[in-house]
Amino acid sequence: MxxxxxxxxxxxxxxxxxxxxxxxxxxxxxxxxxxxxxxxxxxxxxxxxxxxxxxxxxxxxxxxxxxxxxxxxxxxxxxxxxxxxxxxxxxxxxxxxxxxxxxxxxxxxxxxxxxxxxxxxxxxxxxxxxxxxxxxxxxxxxxxxxxxxxxxxxxxxxxxxxxxxxxxxxxxxxxxxxxxxxxxxxxxxxxxxxxxxxxxxxxxxxxxxxxxxxxxxxxxxPTAIIIAFLNHLLWFFGLHGTNILGPIIDSIYLPLIEENQSLFSSGISANDVPYIVTKPFFDSYVFMGGSGTTIALIIAIFLVVKSKHYRTVGKLSAPAGVFNINEPVLFGLPIVLNPIMLIPFILVPTVLTIVSYFALSLGIVPKTVAILPWTTPPIISGYLVSGGSWKGVFLQIINLAIAIMIYIPFLMAAERAQLKKNDEKGDLIA
Structure with missing residues (x-):
């Protein structure tokens, strides 16, 4: 590593x-x-x-x-x-x-x-x-x-x-x-x-x-997976992946959501519009809580972690995380340059991209037909981007559950490593 x-x-x-x-x-x-x-x-x-x-x-x-x-x-x-x-x-x-x-x-x-x-x-x-x-x-x-x-x-x-x-x-x-x-x-x-x-x-x-x-x-x-992977790889090394890839994502994906919206406004249902992968696709179903779906990470901290440091970071990051602002947890936990968190931080958005793609392509969930402010909280965003369908909310809940399950074992491993490190410091001091 x-x-x-x-x-x-x-x-x-x-x-x-x-x-x-x-x-x-x-x-x-x-x-x-x-x-x-x-x-x-x-x-x-x-x-x-x-x-x-x-x-x-x-x-x-x-x-x-x-x-x-x-x-x-x-x-x-x-x-x-x-x-x-x-x-x-x-x-x-x-x-x-x-x-x-x-x-x-x-x-x-x-x-x-x-x-x-x-x-x-x-x-x-x-x-x-x-x-x-x-x-x-x-x-x-x-x-x-x-x-x-x-x-x-x-x-x-x-x-x-x-x-x-x-x-x-x-x-x-x-x-x-x-x-x-x-x-x-x-x-x-x-x-x-x-x-x-x-x-x-x-x-x-x-x-x-x-x-x-x-x-x-x-x-x-495949393209959606590559975009999700590169965005989070850049973030892991402390670079603003969303900004770096922004020119590419906006230039390519804005025309797709515009086409979906135009057809939706003409009376075609959100299930029947053509494009699956759009900018709201990433914002609402993959980047919940910010890059890495870190709102799921914060929930996982409260569920399984006892470390005072982790729980403090979780409490401080939660209010911003609801509105998809995740710098506090990225740099406070930290996730940036933390080898233990590299795998889940990249794996979670990759898995959610795959799950969301099939949910939309199979018609289980309507395709995205609206662009929202990137600070729109999950649940609200899922309902609105899907054209007012609760199926979009259901997909977000499923994705959050998947993300939480992926993060939990790595969080527990990180906590054990932190406790072992603290014990070693105590032995040296003694």
Missing amino acids: SKIMGFMEDKFMPIAGRIGSQRHLVAVRDGFVAIMPLIIVGSLAILINNFPVQVFQDFMLKIFGKGWKSVGGNVWNGSFAILSLLVAASISYNLAKSYNLDGLSAALISVASLIILTPVTEDWGISFAWVGAQGLFVAVVTSLVVTELFRVLINSKFTISMPEGVPEGVVKSFKALIPATIILILVGLLQALLTAFAEVSLHEIVFKVIQEPLQALSNSL
Whole structure:
């Protein structure tokens, strides 16, 4: 075990650390985080519109009339329906700020470039089919490339300088004028060439060649296991696995939950939507209490452990753990760099990923159709993400029971090791 840990610390961790701090990946991660409130609001709007309780539906219809769902539909239009535009602006802003550049100018140019690349409808409107989650991949790439071009042009002095005394907003606007002109001309030329020679848009090419195969792969059990494994391996070594993998998880899995939500809002049941593995799949069924399903670990501590240290950590960690905040137990027990806890910390989420995947794929539990705040406690989250089904709650309870049973023998072994260590210290002192 010590040789394995030594190898991981020497070889794997430096690479993972550099990936986690890489400028462009950080910008993608922070870009998705910034728009998460809008995503959650849009998701809840659809969930309310299609809440599967007839008494609720009849009540809303009686009070507000036939058009009561239009409010939720409008909220959807201002959030999920334009997800790609929001992501492009947010990522570009964060990347530009990391270079100490004008983030607002970069964001506006990125959005303008993305609109140029987006197909239009027959009446010359922007196609909602491509400014939502389906165009997410192009939005991410466009925001990164455009911002890098903006940086190069700004640093190459392709700018207009204004005299002193001119308001700062005007200075920034004119400084971005020439870079914006060059970038938009290049993007416009690319779109014209694609239209003339391929008769398809960049969105359609990327979706068919890259995004569609990736979505099919990401919806598989092996990919879900790999994601769960890597997330917890990084956390074990003290690296924020959720943040490091965030750009990948958000880019791949947000379109899947958006598709599930869209079909659910059209009247299709949560059992019949296509995608099993989504971001809420992990958040609600695997990461209960935080990475490692540590709320189960806290429960196991209270059930079998007598060690004062462990029980104190459990008491202090429990209130935060209910809301999926688990740093107190990760670093207080500790789990991080604790060889005894390595196996259950990785084994529990792997097993729960497998159990949850089969429960959803076999139709025992409805698939996920809502995105919730990551701090939503278990039981509540299981009910809501499954479209208002108690089967989602039942799966969470089963998963918690499985996790507790896995953690118990390792906790008992860790307690025995701690007691033996204390006895040895006592003998030395005596």
